[in-house]
Amino acid sequence: MTTAALPQLTKKDFQTDQEVRWCPGCGDYAILSAVQSVFPELGIPREKFVVVSGIGCSSRFPYYMNTYGFHSIHGRAPAVATGIKAVRPDLDVWVATGDGDALAIGGNHTIHMLRRNVGIKVLLFNNRIYGLTKGQYSPTSEYHKVTKSTPYGSPDRPFNPISLAIGSEATFVARSVDVFQAHLKDTLKHAAVHRGSAFIEILQNCNIFNNGAWEGITEKDARSEHVIQLEHGKPLVFGKNRDKGIRRLADGDIEVVPLGDKYTEKDLIVHDAHHPRASYAFLLSHMEHRPGFPTPIGVLRAWDDLPRYEDVMNDQLKEVTAKKGRGDLAKLFRAGDTWEVK
Amino acid sequence: MTTAALPQLTKKDFQTDQEVRWCPGCGDYAILSAVQSVFPELGIPREKFVVVSGIGCSSRFPYYMNTYGFHSIHGRAPAVATGIKAVRPDLDVWVATGDGDALAIGGNHTIHMLRRNVGIKVLLFNNRIYGLTKGQYSPTSEYHKVTKSTPYGSPDRPFNPISLAIGSEATFVARSVDVFQAHLKDTLKHAAVHRGSAFIEILQNCNIFNNGAWEGITEKDARSEHVIQLEHGKPLVFGKNRDKGIRRLADGDIEVVPLGDKYTEKDLIVHDAHHPRASYAFLLSHMEHRPGFPTPIGVLRAWDDLPRYEDVMNDQLKEVTAKKGRGDLAKLFRAGDTWEVK
Amino acid sequence: MSTLAETPLAKSKREVIEQAVIRFAGDSGDGMQITGSQFTNTVALYGNDIATFPDYPAEIRAPAGTLPGVSGYQLHFSSSEVYTPGDAVDVLIAMNPAALKMNLADLKANGILIVNSDAFKEGDLRKAQMTSNPLEDHSLDKYRLFSVEAQRLTRAALQHLGIDAKAMDRCKNFFALGMCYWLYNRSMDPTFRWIDEKFSKKPLVAEANKLALKAGYSYCEATEAFQVSYEIPPAKLEKGFYRSLSGNQALALGFVTAAQKSGLTLFLGSYPITPASDILHELSQYKNFGVMTFQAEDEIAAMTSTIGASYAGALALTTTSGPGMALKTEAMGLAVMTELPMVIVDVQRGGPSTGLPTKTEQADLLQALFGRNSEAPIPVLAASTPADCFWVAVEACRIALKYMVPVIVLTDGYLANGSGPWRIPEIEDIPAIPVSFATDPATYEPYKRDPQTLARPWAVPGTPGLEHRIGGLEKKDGSGNINYEPLNHENMVRIRAAKVAGIAQDIPDAVPEGDAEGDLLIIGWGSTCGSITAAVKPQRAKGRRIGHVHLRHLNPLPKNLGEVMKRYKKVLVPELNMGQLLWVLRAKYLVDAIGLNKIQGRPFKQNELEVKIEELLGV
Amino acid sequence: MSTLAETPLAKSKREVIEQAVIRFAGDSGDGMQITGSQFTNTVALYGNDIATFPDYPAEIRAPAGTLPGVSGYQLHFSSSEVYTPGDAVDVLIAMNPAALKMNLADLKANGILIVNSDAFKEGDLRKAQMTSNPLEDHSLDKYRLFSVEAQRLTRAALQHLGIDAKAMDRCKNFFALGMCYWLYNRSMDPTFRWIDEKFSKKPLVAEANKLALKAGYSYCEATEAFQVSYEIPPAKLEKGFYRSLSGNQALALGFVTAAQKSGLTLFLGSYPITPASDILHELSQYKNFGVMTFQAEDEIAAMTSTIGASYAGALALTTTSGPGMALKTEAMGLAVMTELPMVIVDVQRGGPSTGLPTKTEQADLLQALFGRNSEAPIPVLAASTPADCFWVAVEACRIALKYMVPVIVLTDGYLANGSGPWRIPEIEDIPAIPVSFATDPATYEPYKRDPQTLARPWAVPGTPGLEHRIGGLEKKDGSGNINYEPLNHENMVRIRAAKVAGIAQDIPDAVPEGDAEGDLLIIGWGSTCGSITAAVKPQRAKGRRIGHVHLRHLNPLPKNLGEVMKRYKKVLVPELNMGQLLWVLRAKYLVDAIGLNKIQGRPFKQNELEVKIEELLGV
Numbered sequence A, B: 001m002t003t004a005a006l007p008q009l010t011k012k013d014f015q016t017d018q019e020v021r022w023c024p025g026c027g028d029y030a031i032l033s034a035v036q037s038v039f040p041e042l043g044i045p046r047e048k049f050v051v052v053s054g055i056g057c058s059s060r061f062p063y064y065m066n067t068y069g070f071h072s073i074h075g076r077a078p079a080v081a082t083g084i085k086a087v088r089p090d091l092d093v094w095v096a097t098g099d100g101d102a103l104a105i106g107g108n109h110t111i112h113m114l115r116r117n118v119g120i121k122v123l124l125f126n127n128r129i130y131g132l133t134k135g136q137y138s139p140t141s142e143y144h145k146v147t148k149s150t151p152y153g154s155p156d157r158p159f160n161p162i163s164l165a166i167g168s169e170a171t172f173v174a175r176s177v178d179v180f181q182a183h184l185k186d187t188l189k190h191a192a193v194h195r196g197s198a199f200i201e202i203l204q205n206c207n208i209f210n211n212g213a214w215e216g217i218t219e220k221d222a223r224s225e226h227v228i229q230l231e232h233g234k235p236l237v238f239g240k241n242r243d244k245g246i247r248r249l250a251d252g253d254i255e256v257v258p259l260g261d262k263y264t265e266k267d268l269i270v271h272d273a274h275h276p277r278a279s280y281a282f283l284l285s286h287m288e289h290r291p292g293f294p295t296p297i298g299v300l301r302a303w304d305d306l307p308r309y310e311d312v313m314n315d316q317l318k319e320v321t322a323k324k325g326r327g328d329l330a331k332l333f334r335a336g337d338t339w340e341v342k
Numbered sequence C, D: 001m002s003t004l005a006e007t008p009l010a011k012s013k014r015e016v017i018e019q020a021v022i023r024f025a026g027d028s029g030d031g032m033q034i035t036g037s038q039f040t041n042t043v044a045l046y047g048n049d050i051a052t053f054p055d056y057p058a059e060i061r062a063p064a065g066t067l068p069g070v071s072g073y074q075l076h077f078s079s080s081e082v083y084t085p086g087d088a089v090d091v092l093i094a095m096n097p098a099a100l101k102m103n104l105a106d107l108k109a110n111g112i113l114i115v116n117s118d119a120f121k122e123g124d125l126r127k128a129q130m131t132s133n134p135l136e137d138h139s140l141d142k143y144r145l146f147s148v149e150a151q152r153l154t155r156a157a158l159q160h161l162g163i164d165a166k167a168m169d170r171c172k173n174f175f176a177l178g179m180c181y182w183l184y185n186r187s188m189d190p191t192f193r194w195i196d197e198k199f200s201k202k203p204l205v206a207e208a209n210k211l212a213l214k215a216g217y218s219y220c221e222a223t224e225a226f227q228v229s230y231e232i233p234p235a236k237l238e239k240g241f242y243r244s245l246s247g248n249q250a251l252a253l254g255f256v257t258a259a260q261k262s263g264l265t266l267f268l269g270s271y272p273i274t275p276a277s278d279i280l281h282e283l284s285q286y287k288n289f290g291v292m293t294f295q296a297e298d299e300i301a302a303m304t305s306t307i308g309a310s311y312a313g314a315l316a317l318t319t320t321s322g323p324g325m326a327l328k329t330e331a332m333g334l335a336v337m338t339e340l341p342m343v344i345v346d347v348q349r350g351g352p353s354t355g356l357p358t359k360t361e362q363a364d365l366l367q368a369l370f371g372r373n374s375e376a377p378i379p380v381l382a383a384s385t386p387a388d389c390f391w392v393a394v395e396a397c398r399i400a401l402k403y404m405v406p407v408i409v410l411t412d413g414y415l416a417n418g419s420g421p422w423r424i425p426e427i428e429d430i431p432a433i434p435v436s437f438a439t440d441p442a443t444y445e446p447y448k449r450d451p452q453t454l455a456r457p458w459a460v461p462g463t464p465g466l467e468h469r470i471g472g473l474e475k476k477d478g479s480g481n482i483n484y485e486p487l488n489h490e491n492m493v494r495i496r497a498a499k500v501a502g503i504a505q506d507i508p509d510a511v512p513e514g515d516a517e518g519d520l521l522i523i524g525w526g527s528t529c530g531s532i533t534a535a536v537k538p539q540r541a542k543g544r545r546i547g548h549v550h551l552r553h554l555n556p557l558p559k560n561l562g563e564v565m566k567r568y569k570k571v572l573v574p575e576l577n578m579g580q581l582l583w584v585l586r587a588k589y590l591v592d593a594i595g596l597n598k599i600q601g602r603p604f605k606q607n608e609l610e611v612k613i614e615e616l617l618g619v
């Protein structure tokens, strides 16, 4: 099918007849809506999309996408998706997963998929809680968080999903927020055109078991003060009045500076999402833990100069075939020493 | 037992009567010897040591240490060790593991143990190969490596174990080399005094299935040119004649500079292993992938200001007990609404 | 009982009856589980025997008003012994059309049907996929329909509090509960107490709920809606103090008890999974009992941390459901090889795979027995009632510690969430669980066995002079050194098997309930106990000669079981699976036992069993 | 055969015999596996029937000269049919004292014992824990001892090459091989060819090895060491071309064949584990056959990537051994629920847990049948000889694709590493495996079944109009939508079971070898085939009425098996486990079958079986 022949798809084409079974008010609805809006714009026939998930509230996602969908088992979506991608590199494979699914039981598959650079897009719905099992803390829950399983506070320090992904050699790392629809769609589009593994952390509100987990970021006032929106080629500015920025220090560290007389946008770091080295993105990923620093959203890193895993695999098949000729079973049977009994 | 009463232990005290079953020439011997030398110097009674391992050549380690030892199953040593540490925080728990054991099947347990900061010391024997199963590539094998399972070259990009550990929020990260005995012992001692999780990557030669994997680092000439030995408070100098150094650039990146007229040691980065932020260590961990840069060995990061997991857990028990009093079973039985049948 | 006493005696008729089955059904958001458990608590406190069956959807909250969103809670309460939550329902409370549709089939003809008529608007009907309004189309004529504007009446009662409509509507379940209290002449006091405690920091919410409750009660009082109210006298249970417990709560209490009785720290390594998570939730509260809970990154870490904790000298425990158990199996082999004491709880649910996560099933028995590579025998126990979970937990720990073995405990979703009265034991009446750690370097060998139990010694790290190495490779008998010799391996395989088999000497013989010999022996295990007991009783009353053995120990089986079976003409094995115990009994005893198998995510109905019994007896 | 022909005829006697069993034993570093396989290759090429048994330590390389470091390779070759590698050994080559100690017990009295006397110095003896030198203390008097200075003689032969002593010593195994070639009158040419190819880039090494080989041969020639040499004529096997294959190689070939016959891409998702890794190694070479191999991060990813590949339309395969299989079980449940075609190979090894990784065992049958949560039936096949692995692989793929099910294939360490002659089939004689993908949106429903096979349609992503969702939750019959209704669940559980059970209609009936009725039926499965066949033959020759059924299909079983059993007075089930098939047969057929169980990490000896047969027949 040539692109020219593609029927113009709409959001509706990606909706299923399944009743959506999330709690009213759940952030998952917004993510679903954003994905359903973005998919038709990608110029890919609907049947080429596959959405794979594990288990969790977020992992019900495939049921609501009128594409091929696989609701697998807890934590294993990246591995299922790798099998699909290896065999059919032409498919557009997306993984929908949660902070428990991707980072607790599925942590290993997530980091291995990223290091291999399998061409899969991962939507990690981070609500900092186990939603489906009704409210235990997750690997992204805050230290000391009180939950059903930690009535006296959790003893675990959380992962920073972005830092972990960068430590796993991810080639595309981004963050967005369920309620920032425009930003979310934009981020999804960036991920969609990345050829290698794309890891998108989506801050999502679970209004039943962890309501307001991201309030500090999503609240109207908080938003501009506590969030910095990264844009490639633009300086790192934030603040309600765009009056703050991030500057490099001589020792390689960064600081937040007020914009005005002393510092202007020229003194700030210009965001380079396509930097070949991951240490810059890593530095950004950790700044939210420091007092006074904002949480970065947008594309932290998009380095697409590496071959995709499935392409390397399939190219090997082609190369060996080109070199040795297509396998001949009869010859293979008789390889090595044979003898005849008459 | 007070420390004063401790009998003076020697290396011999830590040797077992088991025949060591590694191939002659294997780098594991050197690591064993270093550990057996360091343990008696730690001022800890022998019965307090527990060495836990998974499966692999490296994981036979516990058999040769005359301490408590647990040769568990493939990949699970960090979880077994976490169970031990939780229940008995007074024990000194070490994990011996391989690049396959810790990073392939055991990847998830490794990263979770690190993020939790369980007070376990992990010795990762990195020979960039599966030794025990006779030579398949591992998650640290070079891209395109030809092995038994990849006759046409591996399609996987490797993990950098140090970067992964830092991305997992590790509080102590170090690297040493099997044949650099003095350095290895020194590194082990640093790890030993770290209270939280200590992650030590030990470059190890598998002379049977991956001989010379670290030649570029261990060869006499290569050593000083391609390796930089990190020491806290010292500038980043390397080279046979200590004639090269690493300098910070204005954009936060680093460069290698010759020492001499233009640059002196004063211009170089002074190594700060105790930097509260991980981004500096992360930057160092990635430099070996860049042309002209050396491989760092020594302690990249040692940030011991965080509570240990097992301490938080046990403190909770104590605090709740202090607050509520020691649990009274009879009362617990009668908690809630009860009624009497007469 | 003050509230009741204060209430002027109703003019309506009061009937004394023996028992009733009531079911609360509504949207997941309607608070049916709380309503049900409050009613349960009240009748239990009053002294009725009880059995409950909560039934809720897998989704956290399906769209309001839809069929998959329906949540139900059934209670059977009685003045005599109760074995099951009941097959059919005497009183159904349906808070919306979807709840009505999903539950009506179980309401007895002429049963009482209370509906919240405010929720039967056109949109509500559509969500429940109904084309006409059942409150108007006479489709409910065979029931005693009480159509109550619960929502409007609740709002009316709370209006003066100045809270918003949503908050008022959230109280309408207590309006319904108030009606039920009136219907069964029960005091509202226990629920008042519960409300006060629960909302101690939100007095307005407490007030609203209490008012709604009273409003429902008064509504019946004032309108004489029901004409008749019922009195179910207390049951004559064994003397003592009682408390209502769910199976998961009972398990948690049992493990804490075993820890205290053995003097060990209790360590739980677990990863949340329905329907087992509540055990983790419970135990995480008992920190002042020295209980340590570790929420692991997955089931494999849960299992292996449990092995580590056992090695370090704790009473170690892991809890899960079927899919999680599947993930633990490799590590369970390590537990077998290292012969360390620990308990693995599998709260079974519907499968295969993710299956029916909130539904019940008994289909993990063969997984428990055989789901590991190679010959890796593990003792298996199963609990038969929610309260029995307590005793099974204690027994599992006893066996684990005495024989130095991992032990599997099977319960299921029905036991886990269902509740029943638990007779509170005297602490002194629970036997101590003796534990001794090895300390003597002169005599210590890691795999030297106790000649009686075949248990190896437990030498925990930190003990001077006992430094040793264990692991998953085959061991030399005695020394525990790695050993691959052919005859040693065979010997060790047989020792491990003999150790588990030998436990048969240490457990009670099977003693059938009912007839000690006769025409039919029913062998059951797990949560089917109540249904079987309930079915056998009337059948025996009809003169049929039936025995019932309910197995607590599934591996090893009671040593006299084969002999017991021979005393009956036929053997029936009812299971909520395709015949797993049946398979074991046939293989072991070559007995042509017959299975009755139901795989519907639900317990047996008494009636289903009775039909089968009669079929087998040819009556 | 040129080398032989060029050699002047030996003066020593040449005896024609029917068969011989030879074992090469030495240190792991001595190259015994290569020596053995070269000898095997040579005799196979010559036309003898063969069976081999390599036996090597778990450690990569235990300390040189120690007992755990001993590596052995046994070959049985014959001019008539061969079923096992042989119980006892005619010729033992022992390269050091440890090898002698570990292997001597298996040498027949008066058997030929060739030892490398250079390796019997004091230090060598100490490493083997020997207190006196067996070459001197007359403890070997009952054997025909040939004490040869293999090391010195090899060095002498290679001196002129100018290589170091270590390199020379590395050739001494070929000196020994040369001696064996002389002893059995075999040509050195195949080994010369192999050396030339193997060391094509190291001509000096090639030269050294060839010289050592010749030196051993000439040594016998010159010294008349043996007095007698043996001639074993070619076997009268079925006509055709043959090749020697190990079980793992045969499996790999079988899967490639099935991929070609079905026109699908073969995808292998695997994590290395002994003794299954070689299948991965083999298949990773076949890239020009469109074979894709994915070395996963663990067994769970291996299994789930296999599920993904199957979903995407590949012929999907995963390979492992027992502990890895245990890790796959949760995901295998997903494969059952999603009804996707794939094959899961378990090359069994000694257990439990890590167990005896390089030893053989048949103890994963019950895990294969039941090792999953809930009711998750999977067809199970087992291969009986190395060559049979080929056919079982093809059959497993046929069933998987026809019925849309995961299929388990069991082999074991003994089959995996052992080798035997494989009669090379004509490509055309292997039936095509038809596959059809769903493409029609008008008729497509994800769980609409073929009425014959009950298979659901296979609709792969990328097919326009067939977009659909599958997963691990229970499905509505037909539509495949999530469904928790009680009766639908029961229905689906029964359909999944019926689909697997129905395969019995599509597999051959059991036809006993030997007597079609009689006193004893032996039912075996897997790698015991050779031993049982070998034992039955002489017993029947003695007039005993014995039948032998060797099961390839373990689930479902052949539909006539129950009937077949009734034709014999007794049923014996020999297994390398504690009685797992036995358990299944007893449960299913209520037959009082008897087990013969060996759990020593080794195959049955013919003799062990014959003793049991005679015991059962009371003779």
Ligand SMILES: Cc1ncc(C[n+]2csc(CCOP(=O)(O)OP(=O)(O)O)c2C)c(N)n1
Binding pocket: A055, A056, A057, A058, A059, A074, A097, A098, A099, A100, A101, A102, A125, A127, A129, A130, A131, A132, A133, A138, C271, C272, C273, C274, C299, C323, C324, C327, C354, D330
């Ligand atoms: C093997 C297994 N273990 C545990 C579970 C139970 N379980 C289902 S979802 C889940 C966690 C969900 O959390 P997350 O991934 O954050 O998703 P959310 O519901 O928050 O979207 C758990 C523990 C399971 N289904 N399978």
Ligand SMILES: Cc1ncc(C[n+]2csc(CCOP(=O)(O)OP(=O)(O)O)c2C)c(N)n1
Binding pocket: B055, B056, B057, B058, B059, B074, B097, B098, B099, B100, B101, B102, B125, B127, B129, B130, B131, B132, B133, B138, C330, D271, D272, D273, D274, D299, D323, D324, D327, D354
């Ligand atoms: C569950 C399981 N899967 C696979 C194996 C096989 N196995 C044993 S060790 C190993 C890898 C060893 O590599 P590494 O950890 O790097 O250790 P090394 O031998 O190189 O020291 C593998 C795949 C196993 N023992 N258990």
Ligand code: SF4
Binding pocket: A021, A022, A023, A025, A026, A027, A028, A057, A058, A127, A131, A132, A205, A206, A207, A208, A209, C060, C061
């Ligand atoms: S529980 Fe939380 S995450 Fe799950 S559907 Fe409800 S609101 Fe969303």
Ligand code: SF4
Binding pocket: B021, B022, B023, B025, B026, B027, B028, B057, B058, B127, B131, B132, B205, B206, B207, B208, B209, D060, D061
């Ligand atoms: S195989 Fe390699 S890692 Fe293993 S013992 Fe031998 S040399 Fe060491």
Ligand SMILES: [Mg+2]
Binding pocket: A056, A098, A099, A100, A125, A126, A127, A128, A129, A130, A131, A138
């Ligand atoms: Mg979550």
Ligand SMILES: [Mg+2]
Binding pocket: B056, B098, B099, B100, B125, B126, B127, B128, B129, B130, B131, B138
């Ligand atoms: Mg390794």
